[in-house]
Amino acid sequence: MMDAGARRVAAWIDEFGPRLLGVAGAFAQDADDAEDILQETWMVALRREGCVRDDSQVGAWLYRIVLNIGRSRARKRSRRTALLTRWFWPEMALDAVAAVGTPPVAEEISTILWREVAALPSLQKTVLLHRVVDEMSTSETARAIDRAEGTVKVSLHRAIRRLAVRLRACGVDPVLLKEMRL
């Protein structure tokens, strides 16, 4: 038996679940870890679903939750790994160094992008998610976040430029960057 709020979240699970699973996978070690991240996302959504009054913005809101949870988990994991590597398995550090500089395969670009989106400043991340996920125009995004259109344009421009720089640093195909006009 579910109340109205839970039914609302259940509808979000059907609508956004598959795509959000891909986002969770960018921060997860395996499929179970990705499911845990997504499970935690739905619990946060259940607790705060009353704050979402406009269903047109729920996509970006859910993406922000899963990005925050995923990034937090990845940080904790890397801190734990760094500590263990330093004190118990220093040879692991050599393997990690050898892996740097290898160009990512196509399916890894999405993972890199999501991690970089999670690291964006709050306003840039919000604007990017509204534009990309909620498919809002510049003016709609400006109204949703109560900012000027110029601010939205500048934030999006900086977010895209930052993503392009990070992709270039990871060895992404230049053709992809040309398509992004950066």
Next chain:
Amino acid sequence: MKDAKIDDHDEDVRLLRSLLTSGEEQLPLGMRSRFLARLAVNSARPLRPSRAAAGVLGVMAFAGTSILTGPTWLGLIVAGATGLVYATAAYPLTALTYAPDEAPKLGLR
């Protein structure tokens, strides 16, 4: 340095959308049912205070009573009664921690 060429970036947004939001059409088998089951469990359970919150209240009650009245035994009684009443209260106290997963461990419903 002023940013040049500030436009709507519509093409970039479309490209990012294709890269970031494409994926499977459905959740893996069983995952959806697990999500919904957890959702049903948590939505059916009324808000309950956590054990940590009950403990904090108990300590505060003990300290307050002991300071005001003197006898330690009286403070312990008040602290215990406060914690017990709070932990079994039927009304939600949203200002304190909400821990739905802890309620079954306490045997509370």
